[in-house]
Amino acid sequence: MFERTQIGKARESLDESLTIAGWVKRTRVLRNISFVILRDVSGEIQVTVKDDEMRKAVEDLGREDVIKVTGRTVSSEVANTGVEFIPDSIEVVNKAKQPLPFDLFGQVKTELDTRLNYRFMDFRTEHTSSIFKIQNVLLTAFRGFLTDRGYMEFQPPCVIASASEGGADLFMLPYFEKQAYLAQSPQLYKQMCAISFEKVYTITPIWRAEKFNTPTHLNEVRQMDIEQAFADDETVMKVLEEILVHMLVTVKEKCPNELEILGREIVVPELPFRHVTYTESIEMLQDAGEEIAWGDDFSKPQERKLTELVGKEAFFIKDWPSVQKAFYAMPYEENPDVVHAFDCIYSGIEISSGTMRIHLPELLREQLRKKGLNPDNFTHYIESFAYGAPPHAGWSIGLERLTMTVTGMTNIRECSMFPRDRDRLVP
């Protein structure tokens, strides 16, 4: 392959002979001079062509053709970026089929569905590339924070033999002579890792087979989870608030241009986050005239309403009724109808849930029975806590949900490179 300098770097390297390469954003052919706006992932530059033969070549260029240009950067009083590129040669590397499936840089916004159908091209727009550059920073900030604090990354299996949360909303899959499922959560595996490695994390896909039809749910999600031994819910809530602030600060620092393109201003919440109990939350909503009773889950509009009432960009709802949380959530000794569980609400929506887990086999059996589940179907799970399991706790952040709040998108499909919802399985 040929050596080339990225356009972002070439813009700063004046009067050196360089080769740049990228995609033709547009061309303009005037009487004596032609222009090519050339783009790569690092930015754009105006290629100014005066030579007649090269001007002929420019006339044949179409949008999204890939070309290679050798020449040099000079300062310019007229070009937007303050520099232009004067070519010695232009070579077509690969032509793009015309017309393009949609107008990448048009005035009219293309429908999300069309953009998703041609996602490979949609990634080239400033809007979409900004979202995924921000998502990448969220991921690296997440990994960096946990690695620095001694957490070990682990990889759970995605094909599993039975429901980890006890629910029914699983995708089934034939597995030789058996029936298998796509994991709805890495729950059991993160617990098994934590009771040996103590502090672990994973970034893993999970699948939920609910027939969602909302702007906030997908059927395939990436979850960013931690699990920690010798910890209770309060311990991991601290980790969660700190990592969230760390991720937001890092995005603010590293992605000012991307945030500007998306018209998003990040408000970094103050530490520590406010803790509101589930019961207080229900009362606040009831006082504000909402139809909700103790034991109900909050709807998405109620999460927004509660955010207004609490008046914080981020906060925790803790001490949930046992009926709303999975069987493995640790009940309060003095009031077993309430469990050591929490949700973190950021920017008006749930981005994370967590619990202190039950590490006592007998209590697990009891909770399963209370939920109408048969402990015999969970023998393997329960057994893993029979040989020296310390108390432990953990949480899960949805990557796409978090990206949505950070970028200010209203549809979660914008924040998954290749979203899977009820209708979409391609690309």
Ligand code: ATP
């Ligand atoms: P919600 O109440 O928002 O439907 P949940 O409580 O069912 O979510 P959890 O099991 O708590 O979800 O999963 C942990 C996190 O994973 C959630 O806080 C959310 O950020 C994300 N998440 C869960 N389910 C989905 C989904 N279907 N689509 C997108 N993100 C999801």
Ligand code: MG
């Ligand atoms: Mg939840």
